[in-house]
Amino acid sequence: MAKVLVVDDEASIVNIIAYNLKKEGYEVITAENGEDGLELALSENPDLVLLDIMMPKMDGYEVCRKLREKSNVPIIMLTARADEVDKVIGLEMGADDYVTKPFGNRELMARVKAHLRRSTVKDIPAENGNVQTFGDLSIDFDRYEVKKRGEVINLTMREFELLTFLATQKTQIFNRETLLEKVWGYEYFGDVRAVDVTIRRLREKIEDDPSKPRFIITKRGIGYYFNV
Numbered sequence: 001m002a003k004v005l006v007v008d009d010e011a012s013i014v015n016i017i018a019y020n021l022k023k024e025g026y027e028v029i030t031a032e033n034g035e036d037g038l039e040l041a042l043s044e045n046p047d048l049v050l051l052d053i054m055m056p057k058m059d060g061y062e063v064c065r066k067l068r069e070k071s072n073v074p075i076i077m078l079t080a081r082a083d084e085v086d087k088v089i090g091l092e093m094g095a096d097d098y099v100t101k102p103f104g105n106r107e108l109m110a111r112v113k114a115h116l117r118r119s120t121v122k123d124i125p126a127e128n129g130n131v132q133t134f135g136d137l138s139i140d141f142d143r144y145e146v147k148k149r150g151e152v153i154n155l156t157m158r159e160f161e162l163l164t165f166l167a168t169q170k171t172q173i174f175n176r177e178t179l180l181e182k183v184w185g186y187e188y189f190g191d192v193r194a195v196d197v198t199i200r201r202l203r204e205k206i207e208d209d210p211s212k213p214r215f216i217i218t219k220r221g222i223g224y225y226f227n228v
Contacts, residue, residue, distance in 0.1 A: 034056070064077070096156055172225060
């Protein structure tokens with residue numbers, strides 16, 4: 001049974017989300033502020049975190065940033081703000097996804113299931129590694145593992161999926177809208193900056209010099225491609 005941590009200071013929202021998650025068969029733990037949420041995330045090892053932004057003691061951005069220093073657990077931000085800037089900040093802090101309040105139960109459960117499904121696949125051990133090497137960068141598609149000069153690079157699930165999609169297409173250029181469709185897999189309400197943020201985070205992790213990328217290249221005015 002997957003364990004989901006819900007962190008939100010609005011008790012009514014927590015109760016509704018917890019009720020619907022339990023109906024789907026998930027174990028649910030909750031916190032009503034950022035500090036308690038971070039503590040539970042680190043001690044309880046949930047399979048997924050639903051994280052509000054505006055909370056007392058510690059906001060969701062800070063919780064996300066601190067959690068990302070120690071864990072790659074999928075994080076879905078819950079925000080009442082429709083401003084794209086707030087969404088981008090969450091992605092920059094390391095969130096995998098976001099849902100804007102008010103949201104429907106069907107939409108939220110679909111996001112939860114999608115991220116948990118990816119995490120479950122990631123945890124299945126592979127008997128025969130399907131590994132491709134690109135210079136000093138290697139990608140194990142079965143183990144969901146990326147190494148640079150033999151050292152494992154910690155990527156979020158979204159970062160891994162974007163990297164592997166580009167790497168398997170090789171030199172083919174994709175615009176941001178297509179990457180949203182192919183990698184994110186659902187309507188992202190035109191917020192193509194999610195792609196730019198994830199590309200930037202990827203470059204910071206896999207490139208020797210992110211300002212002069214060797215692997216993920218920008219084709220100005222068009223999109224991105226993987227250089228082999």
